[in-house]
Amino acid sequence: MTLDVHIVPALQDNYVYLFRDPGSDAVVVVDPGDAAPVERALAERGWKLTHILNTHHHVDHIEGDAPLVAKYGAKLIAPRGNRGEIPGADQYVDDLERVTIGTLQFQTIAVPGHTRGHVAFFSERGEAVFAGDTLFALGCGRMFEGTPPQFWDSLSRLRALPASTRVYCGHEYTLSNARFALHVDPDNAALVKRAAEFEALREAGKPTIPSTIGDERATNPFLRADDPELQRRTGTADAVACFAALRKQKDSF
């Protein structure tokens, strides 16, 4: 059954995600960078938080962990590679582990690149992936700790998920990503159409999230680094080099 995910805007441009397992009393929040908006969203719905998922250790994704654990006694699930930065989690996860919350099942996917320990949480039945700062709508995260081969491999694994999978990412960076995508891939008709749709959504004050893996495959340049046309434009001859060139160009775009 498709997961009913509620978007909770937090801090400057972060998105925190909240959902409830209809088959149990479990209520889950992903990457609470700030506790206050999560507490408000829970109170509005009359829900009691039971679980917190962290995709990586950056402070704008974990700052709400401690107050939410203290207030609700929620269980914390975090990347094993971030044991040092996120101490005291109830469960640490790495690649291809199963996370069971009530009747919900998630598979973890290790996606190093933005940070070394970064994981994504994928629900096949729920048709959703929580991608943190690895994959954004029309973009990807900055490469703070990983290498281009690692980051390309991580994005390739996300790209291989079913096309209908909805992508819940950590930030509303879509319009800025769209400008860069149009700059490097101007003849991509699907991209031109999506960029216009995103423009309209933001003008209406709505989030551009979630996108889908199918749409990202067709329009996100960072998932298309193996495309001959993008390689020609970046003067590269393979996917890793093309990805590295795109990432470098975007850093100063």
Ligand SMILES: [Zn+2]
């Ligand atoms: Zn981050």
